Structure formats: structure tokens, C-alpha cells
Amino acid sequence: MATVDVIKCCHDSIRQASENIKDAIVYLDAGTAESFQFLGAFPLLLELGARAVCSLENMSVVDKVVDWNTGSDPASKIVVITSCLLSDAHRYSLRCLSALQNVHGCAVYTSISEVSHSAYPDSPLGPDAFREYEILLNQDYEELVKKHERPHTVVNDSGLKEGSASEEEGWWELTDIDDDSSRDYGISNAKHRGEDYFSGSEDVGQKLVVSVHHFPLILCPLSPRVFVLPSEGSTAEASLSSEHESSISSGLPPLSAGKLADAEDVSPGANLTAQFLYHLALKMDLKLEIFSLGDLSKNVGKLMTDMSSLYDVGRRKRSAGLLLIDRTLDLLTPCCHGDSLVDRMFASLPRMQPASSLSLLRGSQSQLKISPHKVERARLTVQIPLDKYIVQEDKESSNFQLLENIEAFLNGWDAFKSDAPSADFMKFRKNLNDESCFQLNESKLLHGSFVSTDNFRGAQYLEAILDRRTKDGAMLVKKWLQECLRQESPTPNMNTRPGLASKSDLQSMLRSLAKRQSSFVKNKGIIQLAAATVHALDESHSASWDAFNSAEKILHVNAADTSQSLAAQISDLINKTVLAASRGQKHNKSQGLFTLEDALLLTVIGYILAGENFPTSGSGGPFTWQEEHFMKEAIVDAILENPTVSRLKLFQGLLDDLEAKTKLNKKNEDPSGHSDAFELDDDQWDSWGDDDADKDTSKDEAYSDMQLKLELRDRVDNLFKFLHKLSGMKGNSALREGMSALESRRNDDPSSTKGLLYKILTNVLDHNPIPGMEYHSSTVGRLFKSGFGRFGIGQAKPSLSDHNIILVFVVGGINAVEVREVQEAIARSSRPDVEVLLGGTTLLTPDDMRELLFGDYSHI
Numbered sequence: 001m002a003t004v005d006v007i008k009c010c011h012d013s014i015r016q017a018s019e020n021i022k023d024a025i026v027y028l029d030a031g032t033a034e035s036f037q038f039l040g041a042f043p044l045l046l047e048l049g050a051r052a053v054c055s056l057e058n059m060s061v062v063d064k065v066v067d068w069n070t071g072s073d074p075a076s077k078i079v080v081i082t083s084c085l086l087s088d089a090h091r092y093s094l095r096c097l098s099a100l101q102n103v104h105g106c107a108v109y110t111s112i113s114e115v116s117h118s119a120y121p122d123s124p125l126g127p128d129a130f131r132e133y134e135i136l137l138n139q140d141y142e143e144l145v146k147k148h149e150r151p152h153t154v155v156n157d158s159g160l161k162e163g164s165a166s167e168e169e170g171w172w173e174l175t176d177i178d179d180d181s182s183r184d185y186g187i188s189n190a191k192h193r194g195e196d197y198f199s200g201s202e203d204v205g206q207k208l209v210v211s212v213h214h215f216p217l218i219l220c221p222l223s224p225r226v227f228v229l230p231s232e233g234s235t236a237e238a239s240l241s242s243e244h245e246s247s248i249s250s251g252l253p254p255l256s257a258g259k260l261a262d263a264e265d266v267s268p269g270a271n272l273t274a275q276f277l278y279h280l281a282l283k284m285d286l287k288l289e290i291f292s293l294g295d296l297s298k299n300v301g302k303l304m305t306d307m308s309s310l311y312d313v314g315r316r317k318r319s320a321g322l323l324l325i326d327r328t329l330d331l332l333t334p335c336c337h338g339d340s341l342v343d344r345m346f347a348s349l350p351r352m353q354p355a356s357s358l359s360l361l362r363g364s365q366s367q368l369k370i371s372p373h374k375v376e377r378a379r380l381t382v383q384i385p386l387d388k389y390i391v392q393e394d395k396e397s398s399n400f401q402l403l404e405n406i407e408a409f410l411n412g413w414d415a416f417k418s419d420a421p422s423a424d425f426m427k428f429r430k431n432l433n434d435e436s437c438f439q440l441n442e443s444k445l446l447h448g449s450f451v452s453t454d455n456f457r458g459a460q461y462l463e464a465i466l467d468r469r470t471k472d473g474a475m476l477v478k479k480w481l482q483e484c485l486r487q488e489s490p491t492p493n494m495n496t497r498p499g500l501a502s503k504s505d506l507q508s509m510l511r512s513l514a515k516r517q518s519s520f521v522k523n524k525g526i527i528q529l530a531a532a533t534v535h536a537l538d539e540s541h542s543a544s545w546d547a548f549n550s551a552e553k554i555l556h557v558n559a560a561d562t563s564q565s566l567a568a569q570i571s572d573l574i575n576k577t578v579l580a581a582s583r584g585q586k587h588n589k590s591q592g593l594f595t596l597e598d599a600l601l602l603t604v605i606g607y608i609l610a611g612e613n614f615p616t617s618g619s620g621g622p623f624t625w626q627e628e629h630f631m632k633e634a635i636v637d638a639i640l641e642n643p644t645v646s647r648l649k650l651f652q653g654l655l656d657d658l659e660a661k662t663k664l665n666k667k668n669e670d671p672s673g674h675s676d677a678f679e680l681d682d683d684q685w686d687s688w689g690d691d692d693a694d695k696d697t698s699k700d701e702a703y704s705d706m707q708l709k710l711e712l713r714d715r716v717d718n719l720f721k722f723l724h725k726l727s728g729m730k731g732n733s734a735l736r737e738g739m740s741a742l743e744s745r746r747n748d749d750p751s752s753t754k755g756l757l758y759k760i761l762t763n764v765l766d767h768n769p770i771p772g773m774e775y776h777s778s779t780v781g782r783l784f785k786s787g788f789g790r791f792g793i794g795q796a797k798p799s800l801s802d803h804n805i806i807l808v809f810v811v812g813g814i815n816a817v818e819v820r821e822v823q824e825a826i827a828r829s830s831r832p833d834v835e836v837l838l839g840g841t842t843l844l845t846p847d848d849m850r851e852l853l854f855g856d857y858s859h860i
Contacts, residue, residue, distance in 0.1 A: 035218045086212070223463035227838075270300050291322065334846070485512060770800075
């Protein structure tokens with residue numbers, strides 16, 4: 001049986017569009033570019049004949065002069081590949097058409113199906129979405145051509161003619177063709193705009209041919225069997241739950257209550273996820289048997305079965321089992337700082353800013369509004385500071401070499417003036433001698449990406465360390481560096497210590513491997529990965545991660561004891577933030593001190609553990625009233641001591657008052673140590689004897705302080721109601737009790753910290769039933785059950801363990817620790833032939849979970 005490979009499947013899907021890609025300028029939006037980076041698809045696009053591959057949001061008129069092929073004729077067609085709704089990409093597509101000349105064909109590929117476009121709340125398209133969009137894009141483009149053909153037309157700020165209205169005004173609002181965008185086109189005024197682009201062109205009269213296609217396989221594969229959705233795609237950004245009693249965040253499924261939502265109440269994220277998985281199975285030629293755990297996953301499974309039909313009758317398809325799991329069934333695993341090198345990398349490396357936010361900030365509408373149907377995810381594209389770990393410490397020699405290269409380039413660029421260096425270059429040489437200037441320019445030149453797109457070895461490296469622990473992953477990276485150094489030099493000078501891979505050893509090998517330009521280009525994939533490893537192992541990042549890991553282990557130990565010890569540990573962690581604030585060290589995590597946000601994340605972990613171990617300790621939560629009171633007071637003191645750490649959604653509206661109170665307290669303090677009673681001025685002498693004035697002032701201050709504290713206590717009470725909701729998770733009780741019974745039957749360690757995915761897969765591969773798992777019958781299965789069943793032609797209920805191919809998709813996201821635990825579950829079983837694909841909405845880090853639970857998208 002052929003192995004399943006999502007990377008190969010995605011490449012085959014791209015090849016199917018080769019007819020439109022050939023001799024075209026290909027524009028990718030941010031989500032598609034992120035996906036193609038992990039796929040290594042950029043060389044494939046050029047292999048298929050693309051003239052250039054450009055950014056859709058950051059398009060420029062110079063895109064048309066970039067041509068990787070030898071043809072001299074100007075490009076006459078463009079291809080737009082987007083992971084978003086057509087309405088979201090419309091203004092960018094229209095901008096490309098208006099800026100590029102001689103374009104007669106435009107093929108738009110979107111990962112969102114026609115059904116999803118019609119069902120999405122913010123989409124103006126109907127059931128025949130693709131055909132409607134072809135007409136609308138043509139109409140807007142023709143209207144734009146007419147506008148530029150009439151130079152005396154008065155144009156308002158939004159790019160529309162005054163006194164006229166298009167039939168589709170909503171679409172004009174999306175075009176964003178304003179005066180600011182003319183800078184992107186390289187146009188100075190409306191007159192030149194009409195002359196350069198439309199007047200005098202022999203091809204203006206030809207009608208634009210637009211075609212819209214469905215391109216479902218836009219995903220980010222971390223390995224051939226592990227994938228997540230692109231962070232800026234509509235499927236990942238779609239809200240998973242609206243604000244109601246069981247929901248905790250827009251970016252997470254609601255807590256399971258044991259009931260399905262009505263068809264009208266299904267979240268946009270559930271609809272888009274069901275459509276994606278349905279078409280993924282079609283592209284991979286799989287016949288799915290669908291199982292689900294959790295309320296939202298049951299809705300996704302129901303939507304997928306409703307979409308299925310008799311299409312698979314008579315066709316040879318591989319049978320596979322699909323298991324849908326709600327992320328809220330296991331919030332503990334993504335909140336914890338597990339032992340994973342990849343998780344450390346994604347948590348420590350800086351992320352690139354969302355392209356949509358940057359484009360909005362450049363435009364006329366700079367105010368970003370939080371959409372009720374969208375969640376902004378952290379981008380998977382990270383920035384690796386190569387200059388920090390590759391550049392030699394000898395700055396003068398580095399400066400001299402860089403100057404020599406720049407001077408040679410300038411001489412070659414301007415051959416007629418190569419005898420004497422230009423004044424600009426001399427000025428640059430002088431400025432470059434400044435160390436700060438050198439560091440600034442060099443940091444822009446030397447930036448790496450987590451996945452190498454210039455060769456296909458980068459994906460293999462990532463796949464190898466994805467399921468590795470921190471020490472094992474670092475040792476593997478060290479081994480790769482040693483092999484590369486041996487290939488570059490038969491007798492490499494490697495003064496490394498045997499044993500564990502330290503930061504200094506990796507950095508010294510990095511510099512040796514990147515010393516020569518040819519070696520740097522040849523081994524760029526491993527160099528970037530090794531630099532990311534060194535960055536993650538740096539003390540400024542590893543100390544914080546290790547401190548979190550130690551605190552979480554202590555919480556696990558106390559959770560196995562009593563609720564009193566666990567509550568005392570949580571209070572102690574919160575009190576440490578007060579101590580850090582009082583000493584002015586709230587950002588010094590190298591000493592193991594946490595901010596209030598860090599302590600709140602640990603409090604969430606403590607409450608989830610308490611809900612599993614002490615479900616009946618208190619009336620409203622797992623702790624007694626007294627234990628909870630101490631934790632509340634500790635949080636209030638922490639905020640009053642340092643209000644700047646409370647920049648969370650929960651405390652919005654109080655931050656200004658808290659900071660004002662802190663400034664007033666500091667102002668009343670005498671830095672010289674003298675009492676305020678001896679500092680009397682003329683105004684005080686004038687009010688001497690006026691007792692009423694003193695009483696009124698003191699009463700007002702006391703009243704304002706008391707009012708602020710009462711409001712703060714109310715907010716903290718709401719926080720603990722939210723924590724009670726997380727610790728309760730009533731829908732998880734049956735699953736938790738059933739899994740505990742199965743673990744005791746297998747004599748597993750009850751104190752094991754394995755996540756839910758490991759436990760479920762272990763029992764599935766052992767052919768044990770999973771409590772609460774629901775099977776979704778296909779159309780054919782329901783036909784046999786309802787129709788032919790009365791004649792004795794029944795169909796036995798299938799089991800997930802019957803399949804050799806199992807696709808596990810976590811609605812809400814996964815992390816790298818779960819990837820390792822899935823591999824451990826497969827290795828532990830007696831079925832080495834089983835193939836497990838793991839997917840998720842996004843890749844989650846503990847910081848992402850903290851943002852989802854307490855940030856702008858929280859339903860706290």
C-alpha cells in the first residue's frame with residue numbers, strides 16, 4: 001500500500017494548474033506564501049513556467065519586469081492564489097490588474113469552496129460564487145478603466161466617481177484604490193496615470209478573461225504526515241465559537257456540553273474546517289469513516305456527512321478513519337511548556353507581522369477593528385537572527401570585507417565612473433565604521449527563515465527534529481553540523497566537547513560552516529535550523545522556559561496531594577510577581593520570576609489540574625472559599641503593586657486609573673527621606689485652620705481608592721468564574737473517567753503527564769472503546785441502516801481501529817509535544833503498519849494559549 005504524503009499531494013495539486021501558471025505572473029497572498037514556503041513549492045512554480053512569483057498584498061509595477069524565463073514578450077496573464085475569501089482578496093486582485101499592462105487573462109485560485117463562500121457571514125457571494133465573482137471582477141475592472149480614460153473625472157477619497165454609483169458598491173469599498181496606492185504604482189498624478197496605463201495601449205479594448213477555480217490544498221506541512229493551516233488563511237482565522245455560556249474564546253471550540261448546535265448556529269470555523277477536510281480527502285483519494293469527540297467536532301463531522309453522497313460508489317478508494325477532536329477537551333497540553341525543541345523555537349523566535357495588518361496601516365483606513373468572525377493567529381513564518389550567531393566577533397575585519405564587496409558591486413554597476421569612488425559610497429563607508437550602524441544594516445542583510453525554500457533539504461531537517469525532545473534535537477543538529485563540516489573540509493578543526501550539544505559548540509560550528517560564501521549557500525538549510533536551535537537554547541529564552549517547566553511540575557505534584565497545597569503553590573507563584581515588581585525586576589525572567597500574565601497562565605494550569613483531582617472541593621470550583629480568597633487577594637495586590645502588567649482584556653478600563661494611582665503614590669513619597677509634614681508652602685499657610693478642606697480631600701482620595709479596589713475585586717471575581725468554567729468542563733467528565741478506567745486496566749502510571757491524544761490513540765490501537773466518541777454514518781451507511789436493514793442486509797458499525805490510515809485533526813490547534821506523543825503511541829502499539837496523519841487548525845505555543853484565554857478574543 002502506498003504511503004500517505006500531504007506534501008506530495010499538494011505538489012500534484014499545483015501541477016494540475018500548470019496550464020494557467022505557464023507564462024504568467026503568479027501572485028500569492030500571505031497565507032498561500034506561508035503554505036508554499038513549508039511545501040517548498042516556489043521552485044515548482046518556476047519549473048511549471050511561471051514568469052515571477054510575487055506577493056499579492058505588496059505588489060509593485062516592477063513585478064512585470066522580473067522574468068525568470070527567456071521570453072521577451074510582456075506577460076499577458078496573471079494567476080492569483082489566495083487562502084482567503086474572494087471578497088477579502090478582491091482589492092488586491094484589482095490593484096494587480098490596474099497596475100500591470102497588457103494583462104488579458106486572470107485566473108484566481110481560492111482555497112474556499114463555493115459552498116463556504118455562500119455560507120460565510122461576511123461574504124456577499126451566493127451559491128454560484130465563482131461565476132458571480134468572475135462577473136464582478138470584470139465589472140470593477142472595466143469601471144476602473146473608464147475612470148482612468150476620463151482625466152477630468154472628479155475622484156473622491158475612496159477612489160469612486162462623485163455623483164455615480166456602481167451596481168455593486170460593496171465591492172468598490174474593497175478595492176482601496178486611493179491616492180496612497182498610487183505610490184505603489186509609481187504614478188505621480190491622475191494625468192500620468194491615464195497616459196501610462198490605459199491611453200495609447202492597443203490592448204485596452206480587449207475584454208479581460210477571468211476564471212475562478214477551487215484550490216483546496218493550501219496547508220503548512222511540518223512533515224509529510226503533520227500539517228496545520230496557514231495562519232492568515234480564512235479557515236484558520238474563522239471564529240470557532242461565539243460568545244455564550246460554554247465558550248471561552250473565539251479561537252477555541254466551546255466547552256463540551258453534550259449537545260449539537262443548530263445548523264444556523266454553527267460557527268464559521270466549523271463550516272470552513274468541514275469543507276477543507278472533505279476536499280482534502282477527495283484530493284488524497286481517501287474514503288473516510290468519520291468519528292468525533294467534542295461538540296464542535298460533532299458539528300464538523302455532521303457537516304461532512306451531509307456533504308457526502310454516492311460519489312464513492314464503484315470507485316477504488318483507500319479506506320481511512322478521520323478522528324475529529326476539540327482542543328478544549330485538553331487545554332492542559334498546549335498551555336504547558338513541554339520538552340520539545342520545535343516548541344521552544346517557535347516560542348522564542350520573533351514572528352513576522354500579519355500582512356493584512358501592515359497593508360491596512362499603510363492605507364487610508366488605518367484603524368484595525370476586531371471582526372466577530374475572525375481571529376488573528378500568530379504567523380508560522382519566523383525570523384532567525386543569523387547575524388547574531390554567524391558574524392565573527394572581529395568587527396573590523398567583517399566591516400572591511402563587507403566594504404570590499406559593496407565597493408566591487410558599485411564599480412561593476414557604474415563602469416564609467418569606476419576610477420573614483422562616489423561621494424555617497426565614501427559617506428556610507430564612514431557611517432559603516434560606526435558599530436551601531438553596522439549592526440543595523442547587517443541585521444537586515446542576514447535574516448533567515450525556519451524552513452529553507454531554496455533547497456528541499458530544509459523540510460527533511462524539520463521533519464527529523466519535529467518529534468524530538470530538546471536534548472535529542474540539539475544533539476541531532478550538532479551531528480548534522482559535523483557532517484557538513486567534514487564534507488566541506490576533510491580535516492575540519494572542530495574543538496567541540498563530546499556529549500551534550502551546548503550553545504557554544506553549536507555556535508562555533510555555525511561560524512566555521514558559514515565562513516565561506518559557497519559553504520553558506522550550500523548549507524543554508526542546516527545553518528538556519530542550527531541558528532534557531534542556538535537562539536532557543538540561549539539563556540534569555542531557555543531560562544524562562546525551564547522556569548515554567550519547573551513550576552508546572554510542582555503544580556502536578558501538588559495536584560496529587562491536597563487542594564490546600566495546590567492553592568498555596570498558586571498563591572506563591574502570584575506573590576512572586578509582587579516581589580519582582582517591588583524590586584523592579586518584573587522582566588528579569590532569568591531568575592525564575594514571572595509577570596502577572598505568566599502567573600495567570602500557571603493559575604489556569606493549576607485550576608485544570610484541580611478540576612481533574614478535586615472536582616467536589618468547593619461549591620463553585622475545585623478549591624474552598626478560603627483557598628480561593630487568598631489567591632484573589634494575591635492577584636489584587638500584584639495589580640496594585642505594578643498595574644502595567646495587567647494589560648489584559650479583563651482589566652480594560654482600569655489601567656489608566658491604576659497607573660494614575662501609582663504615580664500619585666510615588667509623588668507623595670519623599671525621596672530624601674523627610675516627612676511631608678515639614679514641607680509647607682504658601683498655599684498650605686493660606687488654608688491653615690480650614691479643617692473642612694482637608695477632610696474633603698482625604699475623603700475624596702479614600703473614596704476613589706476604595707472604588708478602584710472594589711472595581712478591581714469585581715474583575716478578579718469574574719476571572720475566577722472563568723477559571724471555574726475551565727476546571728469544570730462537564731462534558732469531559734465521562735471521557736476523563738473512561739480514560740482513567742482504561743489506564744488502570746492496562747496498569748499505566750496514573751501520574752503520567754501524557755496528553756489526551758496519546759491516551760486516545762493508545763486505546764484506539766489496542767482496540768479499546770473510547771467513551772463519548774461518536775461515529776458519523778455516511779449516506780450509504782444510513783441507507784443500509786434504514787432501508788435494507790429490515791431485510792437483514794445490515795452494516796456493522798465500523799471502528800476507528802479497523803483502518804490502517806488514521807487522520808487525526810484537532811479543531812483549535814496542536815503543538816510539537818503532541819506530535820511526539822502520537823509517534824510514541826504508534827511505537828508502543830503492536831501495529832507498526834498503521835499510518836497516522838496529524839493535523840490542526842494552527843500550531844500553538846503557551847503564549848498563544850495565554851492570548852486566546854486572556855486576550856482580545858477571550859470570552860472571559
